[in-house]
Amino acid sequence: MHEMSIAQSLIEIIEEEMQKYDARILRSVRINIGQMSAIVPNALSFCFEVITAGTELEGARLIMDITPLKGCCHACESEFEIKDYAFICPACGSTKIETIEGQNLSIVEIEVA
Numbered sequence: 001m002h003e004m005s006i007a008q009s010l011i012e013i014i015e016e017e018m019q020k021y022d023a024r025i026l027r028s029v030r031i032n033i034g035q036m037s038a039i040v041p042n043a044l045s046f047c048f049e050v051i052t053a054g055t056e057l058e059g060a061r062l063i064m065d066i067t068p069l070k071g072c073c074h075a076c077e078s079e080f081e082i083k084d085y086a087f088i089c090p091a092c093g094s095t096k097i098e099t100i101e102g103q104n105l106s107i108v109e110i111e112v113a
């Protein structure tokens with residue numbers, strides 16, 4: 001379950017940020033999960049709870065938004081949402097496309113007290 005190591009690094013980043021602003025209580029953290037990032041949201045949320053249990057971060061809410069997969073066509077330069085993993089440009093039919101969004105995980109905001 002690689003969600004455990006993802007949750008771990010997520011928490012490390014949060015703790016660093018909290019130290020910077022001298023914050024003590026973490027209320028919530030909002031993250032963006034790419035549709036194709038191979039992260040299972042429920043598993044990540046479970047791991048987050050397990051790791052924060054008994055620490056000062058316990059009780060923080062993990063809000064997850066899923067970013068759809070987006071592609072850019074090298075032939076006609078149009079940008080579009082990739083549906084059902086069909087890696088074909090809907091405008092010109094080219095298969096020379098590049099995914100530009102939806103593969104990563106990023107922290108959007110951290111709410112502290």
Ligand SMILES: [Zn+2]
Nearest residue numbers: 073076089092
């Ligand atoms: Zn195209």
